[in-house]
Amino acid sequence: MAKLETSLIHEGQEFNTSKAVVSPIYQTSTYLADADLSTYIHAATAPKYPEFYHRHGNPTSSQVAKVIANLERTDDALVLSTGMAAISTAILAVVKAGDHIIAQHAHYSGTTLFFKNFLSEYGIEVTQIDQTDNNAFTEAIRPNTKLIYVETPSNPNLDITDLAFVGALGKKHNILTMADNTFASPINQTPREFGIDIIIHSATKYLGGHSDLTAGVVCGDKDYIEKVWQRSLVLGAALSPFDSWLLLRGLKTLALRVRQINENAATLALWLDQHDLVKNVAYVGLPSHPQYELAQKQMKGTTGMLCLEIAGVDEEEAYKRAQSILSNLRVFINAASLGGVESLVVHPASMWGAHHSDSQKQTSGITKGLLRVSVGIEHVDDLIADFKQAFEKVRLTSLEEGIPSAL
Structure with a gap:
């Protein structure tokens, strides 16, 4: 075979x-x-x-x-x-x-x-x-x-x-x-x-x-x-x-694409997990994932998908920061779908808001500060730099408004 x-x-x-x-x-x-x-x-x-x-x-x-x-x-x-x-x-x-x-x-x-x-x-x-x-x-x-x-x-x-x-x-x-x-x-x-x-x-x-x-x-x-x-x-x-x-x-290129995406996503997830504007990163390749051992057992690789919870003193502040990050990202495209060669990012609470009740969103883990990321095949240094500059703009805005929390 x-x-x-x-x-x-x-x-x-x-x-x-x-x-x-x-x-x-x-x-x-x-x-x-x-x-x-x-x-x-x-x-x-x-x-x-x-x-x-x-x-x-x-x-x-x-x-x-x-x-x-x-x-x-x-x-x-x-x-x-x-x-x-x-x-x-x-x-x-x-x-x-x-x-x-x-x-x-x-x-x-x-x-x-x-x-x-x-x-x-x-x-x-x-x-x-x-x-x-x-x-x-x-x-x-x-x-x-x-x-x-x-x-x-x-x-x-x-x-x-x-x-x-x-x-x-x-x-x-x-x-x-x-x-x-x-x-x-x-x-x-x-x-x-x-x-x-x-x-x-x-x-x-x-x-x-x-x-x-x-x-x-x-x-x-x-x-x-x-x-x-x-x-x-x-x-x-x-x-x-x-x-x-x-x-x-x-x-024909599935294996090549997915392996590069896996590598990019793992590197980005680790970087995001260490950033002070990020409350939590959900990624199956991180040891901090609550089901990391099960993922290692049944998955040969990881995935290009990850979620990050933006930090804030309350949900409204986290939501405001998440929206600011979305508007300031330049390499990551704010668009529905996933799994393509290009990196995408969406705000699930907004995208699915009309389809889910508040209780459904809570049960599914969809908070107002959550961003879903589909990592592509771009150079990982550029992906990290994109989030870095978007975070810095959020940091400056928060300082200007006198909100130093989670910074």
């Missing part, structure tokens, strides 16, 4: 039937049918058939799916138009009215909204628990529990879920387990190693890596992926040919 870096370049080449070194973009909605009726019937009904109609499949999408399935060590995968398309379609392929899902308090906001506002309207119950407490998963199990859905590290607070425990618990009680692996990427973590049945990604993030596409992917056993594909036909979330091609291109 080829090494990871090699498979990222060459996996799935059987779907490129041209002589082009770079797989073509199949910019077509439909394909010429063979004269043989039985062949046409097979093309129309076979799961993920790549040359019948775009909503059914596409040669480049098939190649991308093969690469990612290999990365996540699953039998098969299906690429879809967005991360939320992957999440929602994957879940709807498992549960129906009357079923129960165990989820976490800390999830991507879109996932939380799907659990809270969508599934409840269709008679599907969701219990959200503290992902850091293994016993909470066990205690939440009901006779109608069909799915345990986890996300680790979690967005935005970087809590860790014990994948081996969840995987074993699911097997013991015949409950499917599903993990959102977006924050880690398959370079840093492969949930399948720990018994997780289904792996989800917002491929918009690390897998694509260049902030120029939206995509999602579901990885799992072949029979399950066929169910997801059947759901996708009626939900209509096929990945566009061009985005599929962009994703294939991005995957």
Whole structure:
């Protein structure tokens, strides 16, 4: 079996039937049918058939799916138009009215909204628990529990879920387990190693890596992926040919990008953790992280994601300073998303404010002084210098206003 870096370049080449070194973009909605009726019937009904109609499949999408399935060590995968398309379609392929899902308090906001506002309207119950407490998963199990859905590290607070425990618990009680692996990427973590049945990604993030596409992917056993594909036909979330091609291109450099991002993030996190304007840094690679040992056990690398809590005498002062830092950063871009080659920073309480109640934000660790950082591949010296100059401007402003606290 080829090494990871090699498979990222060459996996799935059987779907490129041209002589082009770079797989073509199949910019077509439909394909010429063979004269043989039985062949046409097979093309129309076979799961993920790549040359019948775009909503059914596409040669480049098939190649991308093969690469990612290999990365996540699953039998098969299906690429879809967005991360939320992957999440929602994957879940709807498992549960129906009357079923129960165990989820976490800390999830991507879109996932939380799907659990809270969508599934409840269709008679599907969701219990959200503290992902850091293994016993909470066990205690939440009901006779109608069909799915345990986890996300680790979690967005935005970087809590860790014990994948081996969840995987074993699911097997013991015949409950499917599903993990959102977006924050880690398959370079840093492969949930399948720990018994997780289904792996989800917002491929918009690390897998694509260049902030120029939206995509999602579901990885799992072949029979399950066929169910997801059947759901996708009626939900209509096929990945566009061009985005599929962009994703294939991005995957070729995934290992290189993620390893550089890991190195940058670890260095930046350590520097931030020692700064007097920073109350706390949440980063899975820091020994100060409360689940550092678990992260070391189940992650091969770390992640480019970190959160920093800005210091202040109260929450309002911390909020004011966080906003000042955002406005003064020059290398870090204040923009949604993550996992690209460029470094991004957002204020979660503002970005998700309309979607979360105050109690939900508190439970998820989203405070007014919290900043979420996605570290890119720029030179780490420039990343540190950017925060340094932004902090200095906050320091000068505070002194001018006569507020010397936390300085």
